[in-house]
Amino acid sequence: MPAAYYRSEEFLQLELEQLFRRQWICLARQEEIGKPGDFVVRDLAGESVLLVRQDNGSIHALSNVCLHRGTLIAEGSGNTRRFVCPYHAWTYSTAGELLRMPLVERSECRNLRLPEFRCEIWGGFVYVNLDQNAASLSPQLEGLSALTRNYHMEEMTLSYSAEQVWPVNWKCLAENFMEGYHLSHVHQETLHPVTPTHLCEHFAPGLAYLGYNSRYPATYVQRGKGHHDLSDAEKQVSPMFAVMPAHVAGVAAHATSYLLLQPQGVDAVRAQLGVAVYDDSISEQKKEEIGMFFEKVMNEDKEQMTRLYTGLASRFYEPRVLASAPHEGTVLDFYHYMDRVFNVETFDS
Ligand code: FES
Ligand SMILES: [Fe+2]
Structure with missing residues (x-):
C-alpha cells in the first residue's frame, strides 16, 4: 500500500467513521x-x-x-x-x-x-x-469459530494485561501481528523455536476475519494443559486471527494472547495487551512467565514497527511484492478487507 494509506489524516477520519464506529x-x-x-x-x-x-x-x-x-x-x-x-x-x-x-x-x-x-x-x-x-457478529465469524472452537477460549481466564501506545499507524501493528513472514527473523529466540516461518499455513478469510495457522515443529513439546476436545493435531498449532478490524490474537491449547487496537491519531495506536490462560490453577509465577513472554515478543515487534513507520515517510518508498500466501497472504487479505469497505485500490497516494 502507498505510504499515505498509513499516514493520511483524512483517511484516518474515514476509518474512524466506517470501521471503528460501524464494525464490531x-x-x-x-x-x-x-x-x-x-x-x-x-x-x-x-x-x-x-x-x-x-x-x-x-x-x-x-x-x-x-x-x-x-x-x-x-x-x-x-x-x-x-x-x-x-x-x-x-x-x-x-x-x-x-x-x-x-x-x-x-x-x-x-x-x-x-x-x-x-x-x-x-x-x-x-x-x-x-x-x-450492524449485522450480528457471530455469523460473520462462522469459519473462524470452527477453527478455534476446540480451544474453548470462552473458558480461558485473563492472567496478564497491559496498555501500551506505539508510535505507528494502527494498521502497521495489525498487519505485523497477522503475518508469519517475520517470525523466524525478528523473533529468533522467542517464537522461531515454537512457530517458525516455514511452518506457517494461510487459511481462507471470512467476512469479518482473516488469519493463518502457525504450526509447531514435530519435536516441540506441549505448551501446557488445554481442553480435552482438542485433537493431537490442534495441540500442535496456534491459529493466528484478526477479528476485523481491531482485534488480533493467537490461540494455543494453553492460552490466547491478543491485542485490542484503538487509533490515537494517524501516527499512534493504543494497544491493550492481554493473555488469558486455559488452566487458571497454574502458579502466579507461571502466569507471569507467559505474560512476560508475550510482552517480550511485542517489544521485538515494536522496534521493527518504529523503524518501518519512519521508513514509510520516505518519498522514495514504493510498495512492491508480498511474500507467498503462507507467509504474507494475511496482509493481502487485510488489504482486500479494506478495499471492500473503502475501495482503497483507488486510494490517492
Ligand atoms: S449530574 Fe450533572 S452532569 Fe451529571
Ligand atoms: Fe511479531
Missing part, C-alpha cells in the same frame, strides 16, 4: 466483568463506553455520558449497585435507568436511560458496535 470492536474479556455489578470503562473512537455485568449474567454496553450536562459518569473499573454522576449526583442503575435527580421532580426522570450500544460475546471476548443497524 473488541473492548474487553468477559471475565474482566465476571460478577453482577462489575464494570469497566473503555474508549471506542472517542465514545466513552461503560461495560456492566447485569444480575441476569448479560453484559450491557452503555454510554458513559451523563444525561444531565454530559459529564463522564464512571472511571476505570470496579463493582457497584448504582452509578452516581460526580457532578450533580444524578444516579443510574447498572442497566442504565435514571433513578434519581437531586432537587428535581421525580416525574421528570421517568423512563430516561443511558443510550445502550450493541454488545456481543465471542470466544470470551466482548465486542461493541456503535451502529444499531
Whole structure:
C-alpha cells in the first residue's frame, strides 16, 4: 500500500467513521466483568463506553455520558449497585435507568436511560458496535469459530494485561501481528523455536476475519494443559486471527494472547495487551512467565514497527511484492478487507 494509506489524516477520519464506529470492536474479556455489578470503562473512537455485568449474567454496553450536562459518569473499573454522576449526583442503575435527580421532580426522570450500544460475546471476548443497524457478529465469524472452537477460549481466564501506545499507524501493528513472514527473523529466540516461518499455513478469510495457522515443529513439546476436545493435531498449532478490524490474537491449547487496537491519531495506536490462560490453577509465577513472554515478543515487534513507520515517510518508498500466501497472504487479505469497505485500490497516494 502507498505510504499515505498509513499516514493520511483524512483517511484516518474515514476509518474512524466506517470501521471503528460501524464494525464490531473488541473492548474487553468477559471475565474482566465476571460478577453482577462489575464494570469497566473503555474508549471506542472517542465514545466513552461503560461495560456492566447485569444480575441476569448479560453484559450491557452503555454510554458513559451523563444525561444531565454530559459529564463522564464512571472511571476505570470496579463493582457497584448504582452509578452516581460526580457532578450533580444524578444516579443510574447498572442497566442504565435514571433513578434519581437531586432537587428535581421525580416525574421528570421517568423512563430516561443511558443510550445502550450493541454488545456481543465471542470466544470470551466482548465486542461493541456503535451502529444499531450492524449485522450480528457471530455469523460473520462462522469459519473462524470452527477453527478455534476446540480451544474453548470462552473458558480461558485473563492472567496478564497491559496498555501500551506505539508510535505507528494502527494498521502497521495489525498487519505485523497477522503475518508469519517475520517470525523466524525478528523473533529468533522467542517464537522461531515454537512457530517458525516455514511452518506457517494461510487459511481462507471470512467476512469479518482473516488469519493463518502457525504450526509447531514435530519435536516441540506441549505448551501446557488445554481442553480435552482438542485433537493431537490442534495441540500442535496456534491459529493466528484478526477479528476485523481491531482485534488480533493467537490461540494455543494453553492460552490466547491478543491485542485490542484503538487509533490515537494517524501516527499512534493504543494497544491493550492481554493473555488469558486455559488452566487458571497454574502458579502466579507461571502466569507471569507467559505474560512476560508475550510482552517480550511485542517489544521485538515494536522496534521493527518504529523503524518501518519512519521508513514509510520516505518519498522514495514504493510498495512492491508480498511474500507467498503462507507467509504474507494475511496482509493481502487485510488489504482486500479494506478495499471492500473503502475501495482503497483507488486510494490517492
Ligand atoms: S452532569 Fe451529571 S449530574 Fe450533572
Ligand atoms: Fe511479531
